[in-house]
Amino acid sequence: MPRMKTILLAALLLVACNEPSNTGLLGYVEADYIYAAPVSAGRIIEVVVKRGDSVAAGAKLFTLDATDETAKRDQAAAALEQAKAKLADLQTGDRPEELAVIQAQLDAAKASMTLSVPRVERRRTMVKTNIVGVEQVDEAEAALLADRGHIAEYTARLAAAKLPARADQIAAAEHAVNEAKSALAAAQWALDQRQVTAAAAGRIEDVYFRPGEEANAGAAVLQLLPPSNLKLRLYVPEPELGRYKIGQRLAIACDGCAAGQTATISFIATAAEFTPPVIYSRESRAKLVHLIEARPDDTALPWHPGQPIEANPVP
Template identity: 60%
Template sequence: MRGLSRLPYFVGALLACQLAACDKQADERLLGYVEGDYIYAALPENGRIADLPVRRGDRVEAGDLLFALDATAATARLDGAKADLAEAERTLADLQTGERPEELAIIEAQLESARASLMLSEPRVKRRRELVKNNIVGTEDLDAAEASILEDRGRIAEYTARLAAGRLPARAEKIAAQEAAIAGFRDAVTEAQWSLDERRAVAPVAGSIEDLYYRPGEEVGAGQAVLQLLAPENIKLKLYVPEPSISGYKVGETLAVTCDGCPANLTAKIDFIAAQAEYTPPVIYSDTSRAKLVFLVEARPQPVADFQWHPGQPVEARKTATPGS
């Protein structure tokens, strides 16, 4: 009976122990890994790789040359387009200014010759009239002298008109047509320049060269990636939150991050929370997370001097302590 009287104490102790186990706080670690959003450098033109100054692991700055295709044909097209444009512009200038100075000088000389001839013809007619009155010459000589005056006056009128016309620009319709042709040649120059520029690939942002897919001398198709570039701002952490805890995380929240061999005080800010749950990915299975429903959370790590994240690197994250907690 004395042993039975102690049974409630043993049962109470067992229950207390079980309750303590049930109240044990769940592991608040978020397991995950580092991932990168890569930039795949490609060009819209196809061709042979003529220059590839970077290697795997190199650091590049925005604007640095990544690779270049052979530009011989593109340069020739640009030179030809520029020559066509220059010729068209010279033609337009000629149409707008009228005849060339040399041609106008010839017409002016012909006009002066006609005026000089008229100056000689007028006194000749007067003399012929006096000679006719005195019956020294016949009227045929007077008629010939008067015809010479008419001829000189006609030539003066003709050359005066030709000189005025030569100083005028071409007809408006012809000038408009030439201007339209020049616009087309300018478009051709722009297109040829773009085609030449697009045979050089430069880094859009600073980053590191993660992989190379071609070598100098190899042919690459239009739109095919030649190398892989990773910018620091394109690093993200993929973390998995257990389904019962997802309501406790919000976009913009800061997490404390740890990883093997990493410096202390690493942080990341949540910028995406998946709307649907999934099963724990095999890559982050642990003794506490196996086969549980989780939500994917993506966080952007805050920059740290002299530290580089590596895609595929395992990480752990926790909520940062709040004041008064």
């Protein structure tokens, strides 16, 4: 009989040791970092933030050398001005100096005609008395016709010179102006990218480059953590999965944390997995669990990625 009591006591102790403790869901804080990187390679000339700084959205983070981009922007601006000048020239016709030359030629032709008309009349009278021959009359009449032709020519040239260029030439010049505007916008964008700003408000978690170093395109220069990118990774045993749903609030506890912290479940994995080794719990070890992600309700609290946490459903 004493031996039976000993066996029963040992069995009860074994069951008590294997019974999972009511510690809630175990997990840790994780973060989705933003990595600030240049769109093109270059030498870093300035880093205005340091590790641990809090920055606002749009704040300057670092600057790359922009000598080449500045020259290309200035070149594109000059090309635009040239295209605009050519378009304006086509729309306004010839220059005043060119119009003055044609006007002077027209005036000279009119002055010549004022002499040709009486000369013809005189020679027609003189041929009747045989003072001049018929050939001289013909010469005077030919000169009069030439003056009239010159007047007609210069009048037409003056009118044409005052007209703008043909419609197709003006259209081509307008396209050239639009193309130059696009080239200037692209050059200005490339210049603006030499100064990298914060995509969101947050804290600088790490800085990988220093002034004077070369950064490749797409290479992260620093690491930024917006508070909204914090999340809690929790693991629920498969038998208890039905207790949790998206939108449910959880009470969060951690070492050194203030009481009353909560989070809202934002994701529940459909596939099961084994408990990750970072969850140090004898009861959870080697069990099949489902991942749950929750977003802290108060992102202003000092959450730290990698920090172990415990969660329980809010009653």
